[in-house]
Amino acid sequence: MNTYSESISWIHSQLKHGINLGLARMEWLLEKMGNPEKELKAIHVAGTNGKGSTVTFLRSILNEAGYEVGTFTSPYIETFNERISINGNPIADNDLIELVRVVKPLAEELEKGELGPPTEFEIITVMAMYYFANIRTVDFTILEVGLGGRFDSTNTIQPLMTIITNIGMDHIHILGDTIGKIAYEKAGIIKRKVPLFTGAKQDEALSVILEEAEKKQAETFQLGMDFSVENYKSAPGGEMFTLSTKETRYENLKVSLLGRHQTENAALAVASLLYMKEKGLLQLHEKEIRTGLRNAYWPGRMEILQENPTVILDGAHNTEGLEALLSTLQERYREKKIKLIFAALEDKDLSHMLPLFKNINAEIYLTEFDFPRAAPAAKLKEIGKMDDASAEGDWRSLMRKLLNELAPEDVLAVTGSLYFISEAKPFIINLLNG
Known part of the structure; x- marks a missing residue:
């Protein structure tokens, strides 16, 4: 692979393998690459709606606090490279070429074995993990689940924090035809003793998520119970709200992303980062939270x-x-x-x-x-x-x-x-x- 167009063409050529959920191919690839996922300080984000916005709020606040942040998101809106970004900036074309040079021979070797070929999404996921661990090391990596959670290729990490946004009816032909079945797939990212923050609202979804969290002994924090959005109002160029947690109250927070639902995504992001601060995993001040929320930008969402x-x-x-x-x-x-x-x-x-x-x-x-x-x-x-x-x-x-x-x-x-x-x-x- 010598050019960007050749690299992108090869990645897209893997679309012919369709969607093939499961972790065995990912685990094989990651082991061959020296298990880069084990080097990441990761936050894992699943859900039906709000994943991308929540990732954006997390990244923007962490950037304001002076941290280098890698994000893995999908799909892209303007350029393919934005799926793997550093501090909100898509990776350089040359870096993507280098990643394909690393992954392509391994993918070809994998295809010849009993596990079969990796999917396009699996290839992009391992590229992101390798990049953030070995080429451009970052302070934190935020990974957005592609589809479901339990068998999604991102579910090969051991994160610092798990976030599940709101649950809805999507991909029902793959994830199931009820909120409970879909919530079960999303809850598959919950790891043993890794704290969970959730914005799920439906009783059916919450009961599934909480049951899985209890099995995994994952301390759980719910929107509307452990932290809440209050005093919501529309404002010019965004939304205003108050975030209330058991320890803190931030009044008149502003987000530039439009819609009441964005205040809930912002609350998820802030509450989870405050928890990480409390546990000594990062330094964070109120001004950085306010500026990070206000500056967060996510293309193609309102x-x-x-x-x-x-x-x-x-x-x-x-x-x-x-x-x-x-x-x-x-x-x-x-x-x-x-x-x-x-x-x-x-x-x-x-x-x-x-x-x-x-x-x-x-x-x-x-x-x-x-x-x-x-x-x-x-x-x-x-x-x-x-x-x-x-x-x-x-x-x-x-x-x-x-x-x-x-x-x-x-x-x-x-x-x-x-x-x-x-x-x-x-x-x-x-x-x-x-």
């Missing part, structure tokens, strides 16, 4: 690309995510004319997602994009029984048309699959700048 008229991107790719988006739009832009563009993958819970659009006073435009599992616009309209919605096959023409028609007081929200958002973002920015 991201405002322009104001007057307002153009928003949000990867609301499941029922809970879409509910949060629509709630935020109603709360912040009640008096404005809202237009919504939505595209999704066919394997999502569309029968529950699409009817949610009937709860908002907005013009709905359903579209499609070039991706193997993307749902046709006409099928979205049929499933949602949305007679008033427009079904448009060409999303680029639709974007041009709506952006040209927007009045200064209008709001255009582009949402759905994160794969769609990653395609749409550069196109929209180009139109806005043109």
